[in-house]
Amino acid sequence: MTLSTDIDTLPQVAETGEAERPLKARPLPVAIISAITIGVIIAAWGLASAYALVSPVFLPSPRQVVLALYNLVVTGFVDATLAEHVGASLYRIFGALIASILIGIPAGIAIGTSRLGRGILDPIVEFLRPLPPLAYLPLIIIWVGIGEASKITVIVLSMLPSIILSTSAGVRGVSKDHVNAARSLGASRRQVLREVVLPSAVPSILTGVRIALGAGWTTLVAAELVAATSGIGFMIQSAAQFLVTDIVIAGIIVIALIAILLEYVARQIERRLVPWAAHR
Amino acid sequence: MSTLTFRSVSLRYPPRAARAGVGEKLVLDGIDLQVASHELVAIIGRSGSGKTSLLNLAAGFLEPTAGTITVDGVPIEGPSADRAVVFQDDALYPWLDARDNIALPFKLKGVPLAERRARAEQLLARVGLADAGDRRIWELSGGMRQRVGIARALAAEPRFLLLDEPLGALDALTRTRMQEFLLRIKAESGAGALLITHSIEEALLLGTRIVVLSPNPGRLTAEIEAGFNAEVLNGASVAAVKASPIFKRMHAGLTGLIHASAEEEIAA
Ligand SMILES: Nc1ncnc2c1ncn2[C@@H]1O[C@H](COP(=O)(O)OP(=O)(O)O)[C@@H](O)[C@H]1O
Ligand SMILES: [Mg+2]
Numbered sequence: 001m002t003l004s005t006d007i008d009t010l011p012q013v014a015e016t017g018e019a020e021r022p023l024k025a026r027p028l029p030v031a032i033i034s035a036i037t038i039g040v041i042i043a044a045w046g047l048a049s050a051y052a053l054v055s056p057v058f059l060p061s062p063r064q065v066v067l068a069l070y071n072l073v074v075t076g077f078v079d080a081t082l083a084e085h086v087g088a089s090l091y092r093i094f095g096a097l098i099a100s101i102l103i104g105i106p107a108g109i110a111i112g113t114s115r116l117g118r119g120i121l122d123p124i125v126e127f128l129r130p131l132p133p134l135a136y137l138p139l140i141i142i143w144v145g146i147g148e149a150s151k152i153t154v155i156v157l158s159m160l161p162s163i164i165l166s167t168s169a170g171v172r173g174v175s176k177d178h179v180n181a182a183r184s185l186g187a188s189r190r191q192v193l194r195e196v197v198l199p200s201a202v203p204s205i206l207t208g209v210r211i212a213l214g215a216g217w218t219t220l221v222a223a224e225l226v227a228a229t230s231g232i233g234f235m236i237q238s239a240a241q242f243l244v245t246d247i248v249i250a251g252i253i254v255i256a257l258i259a260i261l262l263e264y265v266a267r268q269i270e271r272r273l274v275p276w277a278a279h280r
Numbered sequence: 281m282s283t284l285t286f287r288s289v290s291l292r293y294p295p296r297a298a299r300a301g302v303g304e305k306l307v308l309d310g311i312d313l314q315v316a317s318h319e320l321v322a323i324i325g326r327s328g329s330g331k332t333s334l335l336n337l338a339a340g341f342l343e344p345t346a347g348t349i350t351v352d353g354v355p356i357e358g359p360s361a362d363r364a365v366v367f368q369d370d371a372l373y374p375w376l377d378a379r380d381n382i383a384l385p386f387k388l389k390g391v392p393l394a395e396r397r398a399r400a401e402q403l404l405a406r407v408g409l410a411d412a413g414d415r416r417i418w419e420l421s422g423g424m425r426q427r428v429g430i431a432r433a434l435a436a437e438p439r440f441l442l443l444d445e446p447l448g449a450l451d452a453l454t455r456t457r458m459q460e461f462l463l464r465i466k467a468e469s470g471a472g473a474l475l476i477t478h479s480i481e482e483a484l485l486l487g488t489r490i491v492v493l494s495p496n497p498g499r500l501t502a503e504i505e506a507g508f509n510a511e512v513l514n515g516a517s518v519a520a521v522k523a524s525p526i527f528k529r530m531h532a533g534l535t536g537l538i539h540a541s542a543e544e545e546i547a548a
Contacts, residue, residue, distance in 0.1 A: 177371035180341050185385040185436045186361030195384065199375045276374035279418035 060246040068246035069253070077247055078238045080230055086254065088230040092148065093213070093220050093262075096155035100212060104160050105205060108167020112201075113193065121164070129161040133219040134226070141227060151223045158219035159212035166208025170201025203270070203277035210266035217259050232258075282352050282439045284338060284363070284472060286313040289347035290497075291333055307333050309497035311347070315440065320466055320473040320509060322487030324480060324538065330498030331476045335444050338474055339365050351439065361385060364433035368445040370425040372417045378428050379404065379413035385436040403431040407465065423454040430462070434469055441466065441473040447482065459485055460518050467513055480534050484508060484527065485518065492537050502537040506530065 042062055048054055049061040060068070072082040080088075110117030111125070137154050144150040174197050182196045224233025236251035270277070291308040307330045315321045325331050336342045337349060340359040349356050356363070364385075372381050379400045386396035404413050407427040417425065426446050433441055446462070447455045463486060466473050477483050483490045485508050492502040508521050521527055 175371070177367050177369060178373065180336075180339070180359065181365060181367060181371040181432075182384070182388075183341070183359035184339050184361070184363060184365040184442070185432065186388045188388075191388055195388070196373070199373070202375070274375070276416065276418065279374055279416075 057243055058245060060249065064246045065249045065253070068244075069250040072247065072250060077235055077244075080235075082235075082254065085230060085232045085235045086258065088228075089220055089224065089232045089258075092151055092155060092231065093216050096152045096159060096216055096220075097209070097213065099152065100156045100159040100163055100216075101209065103156070104163030104208075104212075105167050107160075108164045108205070108208075109171055109193075109198075111164065112168035112171030113197070118168075125161050125164050128157060129165070133158040134222055137223055137226060146227050151220070151228065154223050155216045155219050159216040162211045162215060163205070163208045166204045166211070167201060170204025170208075171197055173204065174200045203274045206266075206270045206274060210263065210270065213262050213266055214259065217255075217262060221255055281317050282472065283317075284315040284440050284474070285348075285350045285353075286311045286334075286338075287348050287350070288312060289337060289344045289349060291330070291337060291342065292345040293333075306497040308337070308344075309499050311498070311500060313491065313500065315472045315474050317439065317470060317472040319488045320463075320475060320486055322475045322477060322483035322490045323493055324477055324483040324490060324534070325493030325498070326495060326538070327478060329493045329495035331478075331493055332444055334493065334498065335365070335442050335474065335476055338440070339363055339442050361388075361436040362438055363440045363442055364436040364438035365442045365444065366426070366429045366433050366446045368448050370417075370429045372425060372428055372432070374417045376417075377413065378409065378415050378417065378420065378424075381417070381428055382431045382435050384432060400431075400435065403435055406434075406468075407431045408461070421454075422450050423458055426450070426458060427461070430465060434465070438471055441469070441471050443473060443475045445476050445478065448478070455482075456518055460512060462486065463509060463512055480531055480538070481522065484530055484534060485512065485521065490534065492534070494538075501540075504530070504534065504537075 045059070046062050049056060049059050049064075056064075069082075071077075074081070076082060076084065107117075107121055107125075111121050112118075133154050136157065137150075140150045140153050140157075144153055178196050178200060179192055182192050187195060220231070221233035224231040225237045228234040232251060232255055236248045236255075239245075239247035239251065289308060289311040290306065293305045293307055311334065313321070323331055323334065333342065337344055340356050340363065351362060359365075372378075373384070376384070379397060382403050383391075383396040383400035386399055391399070401410075401413060404410055407430060409424060409427055409431070412420065412424060412428075417428075420428065429446065430441075443462075447458050450458060459482060462475075475483075475486060477486075484506055487506055488509050490504050490506060491500050493499070494501040508527060511521050512518055
């Protein structure tokens with residue numbers, strides 16, 4: 001989810017190349033092609049269920065799913081409305097985000113600025129980074145219990161590596177001239193860090209936070225499938241147990257929409273906070 | 281009245297090499313140089329001759345392999361606001377607007393926000409950018425950026441201005457205007473200046489003294505005094521000065537000196 005938008009620029013380059021050739025018909029914009037794709041999928045889905053090609057238990061019609069979504073919003077499922085489930089999930093992800101920013105940024109600075117910091121923290125981060133969060137979830141549950149703390153811990157652990165690594169990369173990527181300029185203007189080491197190194201690392205840190213949000217959301221939903229009594233992941237897991245497939249599909253759509261929304265908001269924040277990142 | 285002094289300064293890259301011999305290079309050899317407050321010493325040399333290295337030594341960004349660098353007899357210890365640097369690629373901070381870039385040295389000294397902004401405004405006016413305080417760095421032209429960079433260096437209230445090809449990236453017209461601007465600013469500030477350039481014309485026009493740095497290893501091979509600086513400050517037009525026969529003659533002479541140093545290098 002996090003990478004898709006970046007990779008999207010590649011086909012667009014090809015598109016412009018095509019447009020320069022003397023074609024009679026103008027090529028369709030990518031957005032239209034995408035819209036058509038989505039339309040075709042929904043239509044195929046609708047036909048499959050209308051002609052009962054697949055049992056409605058496994059594949060409810062699009063209409064049913066929309067209805068399920070409506071019911072979720074109005075009356076809810078397993079003791080909570082959609083808003084409450086989503087609220088529980090968002091509470092966890094933002095709680096975890098705050099915690100991982102508070103831990104990750106100082107850790108990244110330590111790795112980026114001191115040999116000792118790098119020596120101590122690098123192996124921990126490198127161990128954690130490639131691990132699928134669900135691999136350590138059972139251990140976390142043994143240690144912290146089944147409550148909120150274990151889920152937030154797992155999400156924090158899944159978010160930390162990208163925040164730490166992007167912070168240390170940002171810190172290390174500071175321009176030498178920028179640092180030297182500050183030193184020749186009278187800055188102490190501490191002032192260089194605060195006035196130059198940190199601000200110049202902000203774009204990289206924000207990118208890390210955005211990627212962490214994507215990773216955290218994935219982990220959150222997975223963790224809720226395994227161990228939770230509320231939240232959007234728990235909701236679809238419960239619905240699946242009772243074969244309420246329309247709610248499962250509605251839930252999946254909501255999860256995807258929230259992921260896209262988080263990504264979008266994060267990008268907007270980046271653009272507002274560091275307009276200069278594009279001008280370096 | 282202060283003096284910046286290089287005494288028998290040499291620089292070898294990488295400084296204090298871990299593995300001696302590997303990639304080592306003597307960049308500067310036995311540099312003796314003095315810059316006093318009333319002077320603007322222009323260093324001229326071809327690219328790769330070690331000009332930036334020399335300036336980085338003066339700034340305290342690098343330590344000499346041998347020799348000493350002193351200000352009024354006191355050895356320098358790393359960079360300080362005493363010797364403010366203006367960089368070729370401006371090195372302005374894009375996360376700050378023009379005003380806050382200039383106000384940074386005040387901030388570093390703990391001057392309160394309102395006061396440092398007011399003082400930055402004064403400096404903006406002094407460099408002819410009275411209305412540009414709110415502008416982002418990328419909204420400024422090359423010439424404006426260098427003005428901001430110079431104002432920022434002045435805000436540090438340095439005893440010496442170290443200028444590393446500050447006008448090198450500017451177009452010819454802007455460059456001529458900036459040369460005159462630089463002279464006035466330097467004269468008003470009372471700071472001594474070390475100016476690096478690879479333009480013979482610029483060195484002649486701006487320098488009270490011009491030293492030639494010849495490469496491999498960098499040595500100071502010639503030194504001449506020039507008075508065009510004072511003529512411009514006394515109101516002569518830059519164009520007229522550059523067109524005068526004596527300027528042309530000295531230009532030819534200096535060109536000869538630089539070529540001689542190049543031929544020496546080939547012969548060696
Ligand atoms: N950090 C460095 N490590 C090794 N060699 C360097 C380094 N910086 C510069 N040099 C070498 O020193 C010589 C002088 O460089 P420099 O001072 O930048 O010259 P100039 O500013 O006159 O172009 C060049 O040959 C360059 O390759
Ligand atoms: Mg240079």
